[in-house]
Amino acid sequence: MLPNRMNLDKKTEEHLKRLKQNIGVTPNVLARLAFFKSIESGTNVDALEKKLDGNLVLDKITWLGDTMFITEQLLKYKYPNLNSKDYMIIWAAHVEDGMASLRNHKTLLSFTSSI
Numbered sequence: 001m002l003p004n005r006m007n008l009d010k011k012t013e014e015h016l017k018r019l020k021q022n023i024g025v026t027p028n029v030l031a032r033l034a035f036f037k038s039i040e041s042g043t044n045v046d047a048l049e050k051k052l053d054g055n056l057v058l059d060k061i062t063w064l065g066d067t068m069f070i071t072e073q074l075l076k077y078k079y080p081n082l083n084s085k086d087y088m089i090i091w092a093a094h095v096e097d098g099m100a101s102l103r104n105h106k107t108l109l110s111f112t113s114s115i
Contacts, residue, residue, distance in 0.1 A: 001072045002091065003084045004060050012096040013054035015103040023108040027056060028063050033115055034098030035091065036067075039074055045093035052092050 008016070008031070016027035038045075064071050075087050082090065102114065 001076060001084060002060050002064075002087050005057055006060055006063050006088050006091070007052050007057040008054040008092045008095060009050065009052050010054050012092065012099055013056050015099045016056075019099075019103055019111075022106050023111045025108070025111070028058060028065065030099075030102070031063055031095045032065065032067050032071075034095045034102055035071065036098070037101060037115065038094040038098035039078070041097075043094065043097050044078070045090055045097060047093040048086055048089055050089050050093055052089065 016030050019030055020027055079090055
């Protein structure tokens with residue numbers, strides 16, 4: 001369902017990189033946490049025109065890891081009848097939304113207490 005190669009927009013990518021520097025968690029794991037934080041909050045995104053211009057292009061399995069199946073099923077359930085590219089855009093929008101509550105942490109302790 002999601003394409004095999006995926007990326008985010010530059011702003012979200014920069015937040016992920018900065019947070020990695022602060023707390024030491026890799027961008028792909030941070031993206032997973034941000035995605036599920038956004039889904040858990042009940043956010044519905046409508047961003048199919050969003051431009052994904054980030055340079056960090058990773059395989060789907062790297063971005064999603066063990067959460068790949070549940071991530072794709074949640075997207076399919078919440079947004080039926082989209083194509084692969086649209087699902088990637090919606091996934092990226094959820095990662096961006098979830099990063100809003102995670103991006104300002106300076107320590108791993110403060111980060112873990114927020115999730």
